[in-house]
Amino acid sequence: MSKKIFITLILIALISLVFGVWFLMMDKNPNDILSQTDGENLFPFGQGGGTTPVNPGTTNQTTTTTPGLDLNYIPRLRKISETPVAGGVVFTNKLGTIIRYVERATGHIFETYTDSLEIKRISNTTIPKIEEALWSNQGNQVLFRYLRDDNQTIRTFYARISTTTVPDQAIEGIFLPDNIAEINVFGDRIFYTAKTETGSTGIIANIDGTKKTALINSSFNTWSHTWSQPGSVLLFPSPSSLATGFIYTLNTTSGEYIKVSQGAPGLSGLSNKDGSLILMSGKKGFGVGTAVLNTKTGETTNLSLQTMTDKCVWSVLDATVLYCAISQALPQNNYPDAWYQGKVTTNDSVWKINTETGDTEEILSPQIEALEEFDITNLSLDAQENVLLFTNKKDLTLWAYSLRL
Numbered sequence: 001m002s003k004k005i006f007i008t009l010i011l012i013a014l015i016s017l018v019f020g021v022w023f024l025m026m027d028k029n030p031n032d033i034l035s036q037t038d039g040e041n042l043f044p045f046g047q048g049g050g051t052t053p054v055n056p057g058t059t060n061q062t063t064t065t066t067p068g069l070d071l072n073y074i075p076r077l078r079k080i081s082e083t084p085v086a087g088g089v090v091f092t093n094k095l096g097t098i099i100r101y102v103e104r105a106t107g108h109i110f111e112t113y114t115d116s117l118e119i120k121r122i123s124n125t126t127i128p129k130i131e132e133a134l135w136s137n138q139g140n141q142v143l144f145r146y147l148r149d150d151n152q153t154i155r156t157f158y159a160r161i162s163t164t165t166v167p168d169q170a171i172e173g174i175f176l177p178d179n180i181a182e183i184n185v186f187g188d189r190i191f192y193t194a195k196t197e198t199g200s201t202g203i204i205a206n207i208d209g210t211k212k213t214a215l216i217n218s219s220f221n222t223w224s225h226t227w228s229q230p231g232s233v234l235l236f237p238s239p240s241s242l243a244t245g246f247i248y249t250l251n252t253t254s255g256e257y258i259k260v261s262q263g264a265p266g267l268s269g270l271s272n273k274d275g276s277l278i279l280m281s282g283k284k285g286f287g288v289g290t291a292v293l294n295t296k297t298g299e300t301t302n303l304s305l306q307t308m309t310d311k312c313v314w315s316v317l318d319a320t321v322l323y324c325a326i327s328q329a330l331p332q333n334n335y336p337d338a339w340y341q342g343k344v345t346t347n348d349s350v351w352k353i354n355t356e357t358g359d360t361e362e363i364l365s366p367q368i369e370a371l372e373e374f375d376i377t378n379l380s381l382d383a384q385e386n387v388l389l390f391t392n393k394k395d396l397t398l399w400a401y402s403l404r405l
Helices: 003-027 030-038
Strands: 077-079 085-093 096-103 109-113 119-121 132-135 141-147 154-160 173-175 180-186 189-196 199-206 213-218 223-229 232-237 248-251 257-259 268-271 277-284 287-294 300-302 312-314 321-327 348-354 360-364 376-381 387-392 397-402
Touching: 085 141, 085 376, 085 387, 085 397, 096 132, 096 387, 096 397, 132 180, 141 180, 154 180, 180 223, 189 223, 199 223, 223 268, 232 268, 268 312, 277 312, 312 376, 321 376
Parallel strands: 085 132
Antiparallel strands: 077 397, 085 096, 096 109, 109 119, 132 141, 141 154, 154 173, 180 189, 189 199, 199 213, 223 232, 232 248, 248 257, 268 277, 277 287, 287 300, 312 321, 321 348, 348 360, 376 387, 387 397
16 A cells, blocks of 8 residues: 555544544534533532522522522532621521521621522611621511711611511611620520720610610620520620630629639630530630530539630530531631631531530531531521521621531
């Protein structure tokens, strides 16, 4: 065979091969090609693909599809908001388990059901730049906290909303006193502290600010507090690694307060549902130390997993159980100041801790389930303990994790 004929045969074979590949591609359904691209885990578990981001200017959020994804599938770890939130709540009524939240930029309220991917805007009153939103446990009352235009005056606005879904309802309410430094909601009651000329005062009232009673007047003006049990608030100086703190219990009826802890820098506390146990955290070297105080015996037990009280919530069903966000590798720094100031962030997973037996169990690793890093804070539970709600401090988005399979 001559060299010219050999080269000609090779060229014919190559042309035939190219034509065959082109023919197969043209014969293939375009939707089949698209499904090959999109269907193979294009969107990580727990984000994207299921719903479109909420547009603050629309009434209802529509649910869109991604080829290859099941619209009815609710991920166990679910991203609730695409935009930063000021605060959320999860509660159950006769219609189901509902999550409501306030969007930071607009003050609009959105809601979703835990068995649906649809998210609806239920308020149309714009209150820009909400720093904090605090909810009643039934999700029908909320406090909006924000700065006035002077960037100094703290405003607190109370609003009541319908317990059932009413799209784009107007928000009406009343203002509480200006410059409330810190506020806690327990049921439909509040406890707040405000600075005075001689220090500070601690006041208990209805959530709308009515029927208020001054419980404590102090020469100290930077109190922090948590309220998670009937009849008693935990008081402690605003946590700082530069100052030794103590924890006090404040009786919400008599105003009597009792010191219940030893002193430690950066100390903060969180009580369980019956007040028998107090979770405490504070500065330990260039990290944090975490312990549980038994208020009946006075005994303190150090926990093997170290975190801050801001990253924990007590079980509503079992008084000995905690859910805490634990950092995989806590950067060395002065805590809690560095974390409060945003100088450090954590990379957390969620653990269930039995403080009686010492048993610990990692129940959620967001890095595995959502392929994201989470700095978890603002944890809360519904009354049936079916859903754990929390904020990712890295971008202030709201997430929900189902505790029941």
